[in-house]
Amino acid sequence: MLRKSVVSSFLALSLTLAPTLAAAGEGQECTQGKLTAQAVVDKHVKALGGRERLKAVKTFQLTTVIKEGDTVSTSTLRRVRPNLFRYDLDKNGVKTTKAFDGTQGWTVEGSAAPQRLDKDKNAMLADHALFDEALLDPKARGVTLALDGTEDVNGAPAFKLVLTRGADKEVRYIDQQSHLEVKRIYAGTHEGKAFTKTIAFSDYRSVDGIMVSHQASWDADGKKGEKTVQSARYDAPVDAAVFKLQTPRS
Template identity: 25%
Template sequence: MTRIALWVLVGCLTAAVYASEQIPAHDLSADQIVEKNIAARGGLDAWRKIQTMVWVGHVDSANTPEEELPFALALKRPNKTRFEITVLNRRAVRMFDGKQGWKVSPSATGSGEVRPYTMDELRSAHDEQVIDGLLIDHQAKGVDVTLDGVDKVDGHDAYRLGVKLPSGVIRHVWVDAQSFLDVKNDREARGPHGPVTVVVKYSDYKEVEGLQIPFTIESGAAASGKSDKLTIEKVSLNPPLADGMFTRPGSPGRRNSVSINAELPPPTLPALSRPSP
């Protein structure tokens, strides 16, 4: 065999091996993909032990007056959330107690009106599966999962799973065919001119006490081509979070008016503080 022929053969074999490593196993079922996803993320037992979680980091967005806006996100089972973000040294807060939600936006005077979630916001909040997402324990949550196909996500093959929520809403979750970690999902949201598809991408996974958690999350309307980037700097697992953090702020005597700096439940936990540089 000539040197050129040998080189061609080696090249073909190398390409074949590389291709076999990149092509996903198409004979996997949806349940098998979910099982591999759960294992890749740290395992079912480990996730079931997580009752509360706190993320601290910053947000970069073209729609805000500042870069690297500090945020803190507190999560508590079964479906409680509290999101705080600081804009121009003023704190905006959104909270959901599992049934009702409220939001407070900062104003020039340092106070803001407590407003309830809209019906669309409530429906979206009820559909979220905080802490462990849609795939873990999906049958117990009443979530149906089907395998819809394989797509390219940032140049890598990913399984596209169709996810039907108890509300009847259908979303999609993309699971990387090699790492079996979540890399993308989508959901429908109401925009100023009608429904829009919001795409969320996950990357920069890091291990936190045995769990794989994405430290970079980008989201935006699919048609716009623009996205907001959320960078996580610190994750705390199972910190003590009082239920009062997720309930409506203010007192009965003040109607819906509230001082953001004085009356909102303060983020007193060390886990809610930004880490030192």
């Protein structure tokens, strides 16, 4: 998800979607004492459910309630391996969809005609649509890993796992006891301006053998929000037709 163009209108989407699974691969091992960044990733993956289980997943569906100030929205996320993606948001009665059909990304708001994404936004969404996130194969995604010591998060020590791609940096805080992610900080530039986004994860529950955060809160440019997972499911059938560019809503 680390791409310079990601920090656009889709950044809010990435914050509310808060990645729920990761997998380990051959990453750059930067040493913190005797511990390596990859060792932390491996412990994290085991805590999530294990590499074999994560790699076996074919589909993922997630329904959430999102609160931002006085606004309450509902969202539905659908993913199919390797890169089919659809996100539907109902905010104050206005429905918005962002989707990627494996080649072309598109968006539609309300009853307006669906719009194909331009080249840059399409590349961004294509990157976001990849089923396995960056920790599966950091090198292939142009991501370098580093372990930057530890820091207390909510009174408990957490490893600081730093992911860097280009000018963008992402810090993931992995709790030392549970080895689950408890906080993430994004930093980069957007339209020439520096930004920092922070999201916290909690209330992990097992869903089909995989640990999923059911509660998240974020602070993005002074705007605070939170999401609560209503339902989550892996490997349920998903009709591939929902990812294709659709006719305008009536």
